[in-house]
Amino acid sequence: MIAGVFARVRRLGEEVLGVNARNLSFVYPLNPRPLFPRADDKLLTKEILAAAGIPVPPTLAVFETRRDLAELGSAPRAAEGFAIKPAQSFGGKGIAIVRRDAAGGFVTAGPRGDVPFDIEAAREHILEILSGVYSLEKLSDRAFLEELLEPEDVLGALSYKGLPDVRVIVCRGSVAMAMVRAPTKASLGRANLHQGALGIGVDLASGRTTRGVVRGRPVDSHPDTGARLDATRIPAWETVVDLSIRAAARIGLGYLGIDVIIDRRRGPLVLEVNARPGLTIQVANRRGLVPALFGGGQP
């Protein structure tokens, strides 16, 4: 019994990738600092990927200075809904998802249901982004409006509102691990694991979901619906893998987390890329990254 626990602790130490090893073996050597903005600046990422013919969500408007706010009046009117995003922020900070409610007015999700979100609120939020409120080490930032995407039905069924995505870890040109990130009630429609979203492991060969993680704890069923997590096959899985590998190659960093969204109308789109992808994906997959990254060998 004790020996069994000890052996498992040892195996944990050997197979799970920690922050130290991630930084020393992958982030530092494979992701040169000067290239970081290609991953950290969402607008720059989109530019690079779009230029290479990789599908990305359409940008409605970009705001670089206060003066650009004049365009705000016309931009969102056409859309069903939109997302306001800072170009540089981590962990989903500063992203406002705005949609039309039944009455046709713009609303955003709050802790106690939808709250109205008018042009004035949008203007204030963009001003906050421009002054660097959400990108703490920077003095200023750019803001942009993105078309609101609609999840297709399969992954949409796993999510509470919001937009699920697929996080794919690409290391030196091959996929090491993947998970679906599904918004939950607790995460207020955000697909960020830190904010309580559900992570679901993915079998790389088949594109089937396996089991999940919520707030760092392993789960086998959906926290909101109780549905089993291992019954889903990710639509267009081969395309998701292909896009991730191509996107990683274009960005030019050797160790990346690629976030792919599967839009109802447009299919798989690369939403953003992350130069220091989190490690909780290992809990969702119930397996460590070390064997996948080192081919079973030791660092």
Next chain:
Amino acid sequence: MRVRDKVAALLLAVAAFAILFLKIRFLGPSVAALLPEAHHEIRVDMSLDGHGEDVQVRMAVPMPAPTQSIRNELVSSSEFRFHIEKDGENRWGVWERAEARGRCALVYSATVRTEPRRFELPAVLPLPARYPQAVQVDLLPTPLIQSGAAEIRDLAARILAEQDRRDAAAIVRAAFAYSRDAIRSAEIKGTTDALTCLRLREGSCGGKSRLFAALLRASGVPARLVGGLILKDGSWTSTHVWTEAWLGGVWVPFCPLNDRFAEIPSNYLILCLGDESVFTHTRDVNFDYIFHAKTILAPPMGEDAPAAGLLNLWAAFEQVGIPVNLLKIILLMPVGALVVVIARNLVGIQTFGTFMPALMAVAFRDTGLSWGMVLFVAILIAGGIVRVLLDRFKLLHTPRLAIVLTAIVSFLILLAVTAQAAGAILPTRATLFPLVILTLTVERFAILWDEEGIGKAIRVTLATMVVVAAAFAAIQWRALQAVVLAFPETLLLAVAAFIIIGRWMGLRLAEFVRFRSFIASGERG
């Protein structure tokens, strides 16, 4: 770890030990003079109210003695003239001012080193036929040590067997046992003479010491009182008195109250010899005093220390007038950093800022750990309240932080003023450095609160406090201090450790907890 990391770490370690070895070889026995020793920083705060009269205050200041040495004497005497009067071995600090008016504050401070001394008394020590001129006065009765009184003489005769009357060793044993055991120890204000002490059958240090001295004098052994302080970390107002007996040609210390037979403990500081008051002053000036002391490490005062320079940083720093305290802070910073590095990279504890805990630990040297923690939490709470109040204004990050800082500065001033009014020690301890460091943590706290919520900010606060306490324990560890201060080359070992930890690929301790589901289930996907 790569070969180059191992080689670099190894070379640094070898270099550290090589320098250490060469230094010890080169310096020989005088290397001991580099090792810092525990000293006490003492301060005496005196105050009085003048009403236009001429005022004089005399205080017995510490004297050099075989068991103690004094340096860095400083006096602050506002408008008083100050001089030192010598009277035999005693030194009197004298403050004088004509027509003193209003509240006056006088301060005496010094760095003292005291060491214990123990005397072995022979089993039998015949009373000499006559004593040197100088000690004969210490055989005579005085108004407070009534060795000529019948009651004292009877008692001396009663507690001594007939055959022991000419044995000084037996006399001190019997007189000591009597004044220690037969007299109840009691807190007594004011001066108790030997006879009163005997009649009341209770006494404090003064009564017991005078009774002991009277019994010795009555039996033919010269005895005198010694006035001084019992040093401790903190503040206090009582002076202490003990007795010395002239035995075998030297003065041997005894303290019947604290059961010190023929020994002086390391925390006794001698202020004056003879039955003198430590303070004398002009009447009716509402004179008051308080003693403060703090244990510090300081270089030894020996003369055989190596010349100033790289071999002797102490002396080098003293030559250019940089306080030894600053040298300590500088040299101990890497030790604090080592604790932080271990906490972050091996244990996986998230703290405010990278080296903020090390800085806080150094800052807490001034306030003490518990007061420092209290200040830390108080400042964070004050900052948090202001932040909540500001929430509705939806200010930008930096201006909002500036308001929080301004509020904290006001809070600290308020705290200092009220604490001063309440007579607390806080204001004297909360010097600029800890306050600046603690105020900086508010920014870290606010950022974390913004980014990851109040729960996370509180967790990181607690984690920071744990790491600060660990770093504090490390930098306050006397033995480690002594080694690092005397042999700064040991810092190369710290660098070697930083290299090894800097290439440490293993999981952090906290990650074993984070991924514990891998242990619990043992299953594979």
